[in-house]
Amino acid sequence: MPGPRRSPKPQERQRDPERTRQKILDAAAAEFAQHGYAGARIRAIAERAGVNQQLLSYYFDGKQGLFRAMTEQWGQRQAEISEPGTSLSEQLRRYTLENLNNPDGVRILAWSGLQYDGEDPGGEARTAMLARGVEQIAEQIGRDNPDIDPACLLIMLMAASMAPTTMPQVIAGLCRADPRDPEFVDHYAEQVALIARKLEE
Secondary structure (H helix, E strand, O other): OOOOOOOOOOOHHHHHHHHHHHHHHHHHHHHHHHHHHHHHHHHHHHHHOOOOOOOHHHHHOOOHHHHHHHHHHHHHHHHHHHOOOHHHHHHHHHHHHHHHHOOOHHHHHHHHHHHOOOOOOOOOHHHHHHHHHHHHHHHHHHHHHOOOOOHHHHHHHHHHHOOOOOOOHHHHHHOOOOOOOOOHHHHHHHHHHHHHHHHOO
């Protein structure tokens, strides 16, 4: 039976706690993206970050807290992508381009779905974050399209924007393109935005 958790010694805490915290979050993103929540290991995250394993408990209170912190960080990024006044079509274009800049985030979301068994460590934060998108769709599209369920539409559009990461083999086969090629992703992002613009009309 493991002993009581101890706080890391002062010399184990790096002088720049925010930098250390971010290193851990970056390492966790890579680990969760590769193995999913269930398969990710705290020891592996610590090794990736180059820190003492106890620092993960000190900063995040374990694996679940770390996953929640990553979800909150993504919420901050979402706020940048969907700043007030940004049209739905432009937001989708930006989200799709995140495949180039942050493929780990998309992979983590995909893993969460594949491993979903009713437990969802980052679920509350993610749902609150996505609820704003549902409200925006209801405002921009729902008035003229009362038969469209805004929550369902958001899910469809999210799936479309994530396809370069979640379905690269389909893209390679149908589009005869490298799904990681920036030129193709830019073209694909414009296509996703075009569909959204049609809905906005």
